[in-house]
Amino acid sequence: MNLLHFLAENRMQVLELFLEHLWMVGASTLLAVIIGIPLGIMIAHWPAWNKPVLAGANIIQTIPSLALFGFLLPVPWLGDRAERLAILALALYALLPLIRNTYTGIRGVDPAVVEAARGMGLTERQLLFKVELPLASSVILSGLRIAVVISVGLATIAAAIGAGGLGELIFRGLAMVNNQLILAGAIPAAALALVADFGLGWLERRLRHR
Amino acid sequence: MGQNRGAAIEFRDVSFVLPDGHVVLSHFDLDIRRGETLVLLGRSGSGKTTTLKLVNRLLAPTSGSVYVDGAVPAHGKDLLRLRRRIGYVIQEVGLFPHFTVEKNIGLVPAIEGWPQDRIRPRIQQMLQLVGLDSGLADRYPHQLSGGQRQRVGVARALAADPEILLMDEPFGALDPLTRDELQREFLSLQQRLCKTVLFVTHDLNEALRLGSRIALMEAGKLVTLLSPEEFLRSEDALVSAYVRAFGAGLDAAAQRRVQ
Numbered sequence: 035m036n037l038l039h040f041l042a043e044n045r046m047q048v049l050e051l052f053l054e055h056l057w058m059v060g061a062s063t064l065l066a067v068i069i070g071i072p073l074g075i076m077i078a079h080w081p082a083w084n085k086p087v088l089a090g091a092n093i094i095q096t097i098p099s100l101a102l103f104g105f106l107l108p109v110p111w112l113g114d115r116a117e118r119l120a121i122l123a124l125a126l127y128a129l130l131p132l133i134r135n136t137y138t139g140i141r142g143v144d145p146a147v148v149e150a151a152r153g154m155g156l157t158e159r160q161l162l163f164k165v166e167l168p169l170a171s172s173v174i175l176s177g178l179r180i181a182v183v184i185s186v187g188l189a190t191i192a193a194a195i196g197a198g199g200l201g202e203l204i205f206r207g208l209a210m211v212n213n214q215l216i217l218a219g220a221i222p223a224a225a226l227a228l229v230a231d232f233g234l235g236w237l238e239r240r241l242r243h244r
Numbered sequence: 245m246g247q248n249r250g251a252a253i254e255f256r257d258v259s260f261v262l263p264d265g266h267v268v269l270s271h272f273d274l275d276i277r278r279g280e281t282l283v284l285l286g287r288s289g290s291g292k293t294t295t296l297k298l299v300n301r302l303l304a305p306t307s308g309s310v311y312v313d314g315a316v317p318a319h320g321k322d323l324l325r326l327r328r329r330i331g332y333v334i335q336e337v338g339l340f341p342h343f344t345v346e347k348n349i350g351l352v353p354a355i356e357g358w359p360q361d362r363i364r365p366r367i368q369q370m371l372q373l374v375g376l377d378s379g380l381a382d383r384y385p386h387q388l389s390g391g392q393r394q395r396v397g398v399a400r401a402l403a404a405d406p407e408i409l410l411m412d413e414p415f416g417a418l419d420p421l422t423r424d425e426l427q428r429e430f431l432s433l434q435q436r437l438c439k440t441v442l443f444v445t446h447d448l449n450e451a452l453r454l455g456s457r458i459a460l461m462e463a464g465k466l467v468t469l470l471s472p473e474e475f476l477r478s479e480d481a482l483v484s485a486y487v488r489a490f491g492a493g494l495d496a497a498a499q500r501r502v503q
């Protein structure tokens with residue numbers, strides 16, 4: 035009961051932190067998509083790059099998030115603003131599911147379909163945009179969904195370096211041993227993750243091909 | 245340049261060897277005449293599909309040359325132009341699962357830059373040609389039966405009016421009645437269209453019925469090249485083994501054709 039009360043009284047602040055959170059997740063996901071999908075396409079076509087690229091993305095994934103934030107802090111330009119740094123770090127974490135799913139999705143296209151397309155005289159570009167990417171789209175989207183859900187959770191930790199977002203409420207709540215504050219940050223974050231999961235899952239099912 | 249002016253496709257001492265040293269085709273020589281239906285007959289793994297892929301350059305020969313209309317296609321644009329002039333019906337059908345029947349058939353005309361008002365009637369014409377109801381145009385491949393899918397595969401290969409058709413067991417995996425029907429349609433179609441057809445099968449009946457000549461392949465080698473009549477009378481050990489193996493299974497239609 036008290037929680038609702040708290041949320042109502044501080045709605046402007048919670049809303050502001052929620053929007054900051056959304057911005058961090060959105061911007062980092064966009065960055066990860068711009069880098070990850072082309073990388074996934076690349077390793078699907080040049081298998082020699084497959085191992086190093088996936089290994090790299092895997093290693094990033096194993097760095098504890100607080101440590102990664104810490105590592106990036108002294109980097110010039112980047113360290114100037116905590117939010118900037120958080121977006122880059124979140125994007126790095128989102129890379130692995132995007133690269134891996136783009137790769138799996140493209141490799142999963144029926145070889146007979148690819149052969150028919152080549153045999154009919156499609157250019158490599160047409161093959162990619164008319165055949166491979168559309169057929170891989172639901173698998174790629176499922177990678178995106180995983181990336182977003184992970185990002186929403188990880189973005190709460192970004193508050194530790196002063197990047198704002200819903201994590202701020204959680205950290206403040208931890209410091210003040212105030213469960214209400216913790217919940218006021220955690221519940222909107224969980225809701226955001228659920229909505230993203232549901233929405234992208236719905237889109238994924240719509241794009242799936244029989 | 246190729247040497248035989250009457251040939252649409254020429255294989256000149258063509259070998260195809262895999263990187264691991266496995267010889268798939270060895271010293272293969274064959275002319276396919278303009279307007280004929282040449283059947284490649286041979287058992288599984290004898291190199292039939294490989295032979296087709298050498299024509300549209302999905303594979304390049306390790307040695308020797310394959311001429312199409314007297315020329316060896318170069319790379320890039322030439323290669324694409326060549327492939328768009330060659331209709332290809334692949335063994336696994338390979339329809340685009342995310343396209344409707346209509347888009348599947350209209351794809352090559354579309355990338356060739358035909359105007360929409362020419363593509364639409366062309367699609368209808370193709371559906372009719374292969375005996376499919378025009379109501380199927382909006383369906384997706386998974387909503388079709390196996391036989392309907394194979395027909396769409398043939399329609400797709402014919403859509404841009406290619407001079408050459410490569411057909412890899414286009415009527416495989418069908419019940420005998422549907423197969424018979426499709427073969428009959430193929431014959432009447434071929435009488436009207438007179439394409440140069442390279443047709444792959446391992447079914448002797450189909451070969452006798454559809455082929456103007458039959459090339460028998462075995463382990464990557466061309467054993468003989470015979471007309472259907474000659475094929476049934478041949479004394480060649482492998483040919484007569486083939487005919488014997490089919491024995492009673494040799495159907496009346498094929499027999500009639502050669503008499």
Ligand SMILES: Nc1ncnc2c1ncn2[C@@H]1O[C@H](COP(=O)(O)OP(=O)(O)OP(=O)(O)O)[C@@H](O)[C@H]1O
Nearest residue numbers: 262268286287288289290291292293294295335446
């Ligand atoms: N990409 C490949 N990698 C390895 N081996 C291959 C490849 N393509 C073909 N082969 C081998 O080459 C031989 C000929 O294959 P091909 O597909 O041409 O046979 P086919 O006559 O079409 O057989 P089927 O009637 O079963 O379709 C086979 O032994 C096959 O295993």
Ligand SMILES: [Mg+2]
Nearest residue numbers: 292293335412
């Ligand atoms: Mg084959």
